[in-house]
Amino acid sequence: MVRQDQVPAVLSHAPGGPGAGHGAGGPLRQSGFLDGDALKRTFIERAKALGFDIVRIAQPDSIPLAPERLQAWLEAGHHGSMDWMADTADRRADPRTLWPEVRSVILLGLNYGPADDPLAELAHKDRGYISVYARNRDYHDVIKGKLKEVAGFLASKASSDVKVFVDTAPVMEKPLAEAAGLGFQGKHTVVVSREFGNWLFLGAIFTTAELPADAPERNHCGSCRRCLDICPTNAFPAPYQLDARRCISYLTIEHKGHIPEELRSGIGNRIFGCDDCLAVCPWNKFAQAGREARLVQRDDLALLPLADLARLDDPSFRARFAGTPIKRTGRDRFIRNVLIAIGNSGDAGLAENAERLLDDASPLVRAMAVWALGRLLPPKAMALHAAERLEQESDPDVREEWRRAMEPRIEALA
Ligand code: B12
Ligand code: SF4
Numbered sequence: 001m002v003r004q005d006q007v008p009a010v011l012s013h014a015p016g017g018p019g020a021g022h023g024a025g026g027p028l029r030q031s032g033f034l035d036g037d038a039l040k041r042t043f044i045e046r047a048k049a050l051g052f053d054i055v056r057i058a059q060p061d062s063i064p065l066a067p068e069r070l071q072a073w074l075e076a077g078h079h080g081s082m083d084w085m086a087d088t089a090d091r092r093a094d095p096r097t098l099w100p101e102v103r104s105v106i107l108l109g110l111n112y113g114p115a116d117d118p119l120a121e122l123a124h125k126d127r128g129y130i131s132v133y134a135r136n137r138d139y140h141d142v143i144k145g146k147l148k149e150v151a152g153f154l155a156s157k158a159s160s161d162v163k164v165f166v167d168t169a170p171v172m173e174k175p176l177a178e179a180a181g182l183g184f185q186g187k188h189t190v191v192v193s194r195e196f197g198n199w200l201f202l203g204a205i206f207t208t209a210e211l212p213a214d215a216p217e218r219n220h221c222g223s224c225r226r227c228l229d230i231c232p233t234n235a236f237p238a239p240y241q242l243d244a245r246r247c248i249s250y251l252t253i254e255h256k257g258h259i260p261e262e263l264r265s266g267i268g269n270r271i272f273g274c275d276d277c278l279a280v281c282p283w284n285k286f287a288q289a290g291r292e293a294r295l296v297q298r299d300d301l302a303l304l305p306l307a308d309l310a311r312l313d314d315p316s317f318r319a320r321f322a323g324t325p326i327k328r329t330g331r332d333r334f335i336r337n338v339l340i341a342i343g344n345s346g347d348a349g350l351a352e353n354a355e356r357l358l359d360d361a362s363p364l365v366r367a368m369a370v371w372a373l374g375r376l377l378p379p380k381a382m383a384l385h386a387a388e389r390l391e392q393e394s395d396p397d398v399r400e401e402w403r404r405a406m407e408p409r410i411e412a413l414a
């Protein structure tokens with residue numbers, strides 16, 4: 001869900017066009033340019049024609065609480081190994097630090113609502129659950145293209161400069177979206193629109209144009225706490241606060257190392273991301289299925305047989321997931337996730353898939369093959385595998401997995 005590279009997309013108003021040569025927001029506006037309400041209306045029309053579902057405007061100084069809240073989140077260590085969140089905190093917390101000339105922040109939402117309830121898929125233990133957002137093209141690519149196009153349009157209509165962001169630069173898109181009135185941050189921290197529910201991607205455009213700001217949205221969670229209660233790994237220490245280190249989305253997508261043992265069983269068959277807290281939000285009753293063809297679910301990217309996935313090597317992984325967000329984890333992390341799902345399946349018929357991976361080149365994979373088999377095989381079979389491998393195993397983490405997998409077994413064999 002996150003990406004560190006920045007899109008250096010500064011689009012200046014067209015050279016040679018009306019107003020060319022004037023500084024942003026300068027006094028010499030010419031009649032070819034629009035401003036104020038007319039500019040906002042024309043821009044929104046264009047953005048909607050390009051497929052955005054909601055467009056709202058915030059002032060750059062509209063998130064005064066964000067810096068201290070971000071700081072508290074970082075100090076609590078809730079960002080885990082996403083060091084770039086801490087490295088960019090100063091610029092992230094205030095749009096004016098990122099770009100001092102910014103006068104208006106445009107927030108755009110694109111609905112990616114699923115056609116069916118994704119939670120029904122969690123019962124298929126022999127198949128891997130892929131998060132709804134990752135079942136087609138990488139949304140960064142899709143939205144970035146649209147943002148650049150509509151930002152170019154804005155630059156051509158106003159005597160101003162623009163920059164586009166979609167989860168690609170240090171911008172706090174959620175509090176900005178709330179300040180712009182696009183939706184409110186629910187107790188699960190995701191932005192919920194009263195019109196579209198919470199299946200929304202966000203994008204932002206910064207501009208030097210002065211656009212009339214919209215009123216902020218207020219919170220509509222009330223006494224509901226469905227999202228907090230359903231979380232399989234208890235990732236919410238309190239409403240409106242997420243400890244990413246416990247979130248399956250972070251663990252299966254962002255986290256590069258071994259997944260802590262106490263969180264593995266909660267992961268179930270979720271092999272790339274998680275949607276539980278989103279799927280239960282009652283505001284989704286207003287949601288509609290997403291319209292953008294490149295984001296509509298591809299059937300070959302939903303509920304994939306774990307047995308097939310466990311066979312992927314590096315080239316076949318890359319080929320299979322080219323153009324999708326899944327490719328970003330790389331093969332080893334993905335197979336780590338698949339093995340956790342195999343371990344959680346309770347299906348001894350899947351054990352052979354983990355057995356083949358006991359000798360994989362990646363310690364990340366070997367360790368999870370051991371863990372999965374420890375849950376699926378009888379103690380004697382596990383002891384035979386250990387006898388063949390434990391002595392030669394040089395990786396301390398994999399050795400530790402063997403030790404833990406054999407602990408109860410030694411008692412059972414005695
Ligand atoms: C880091 C990140 C993650 C991390 C951390 C998530 C998080 N909640 O911060 C991980 C990897 C876990 C993640 C997961 C997901 N992500 Co993500 N992620 C981001 C990213 C890059 C930054 C978010 C951030 O700034 N976090 C820092 C914390 C401090 O921010 P915060 O959660 O907004 O914290 C606020 C609250 O805590 C609040 N607060 C604190 N105390 C209190 C008290 C009260 C009373 C109130 C009202 C508020 C409040 O104040 C803080 C500041 O506003 C954004 C893109 C972006 N540039 O904004 C995408 C983004 C948030 N992700 C997105 C998505 C879709 C997801 C997933 C659904 C993907 C998936 N299916 O697996 C999950 C959802 C999990 C969840 N419940 O959040 C979308 C959300 C769209 C939306 N409608 O809101 C974004 C905006 C990307 C995008 N451009 O569309 N993500
Ligand atoms: S995405 Fe899943 S694991 Fe993460 S907070 Fe939501 S329900 Fe919990």
Ligand code: SF4
Nearest residue numbers: 186187221224227281
């Ligand atoms: S599920 Fe309930 S508490 Fe959670 S965001 Fe939706 S309305 Fe708010």
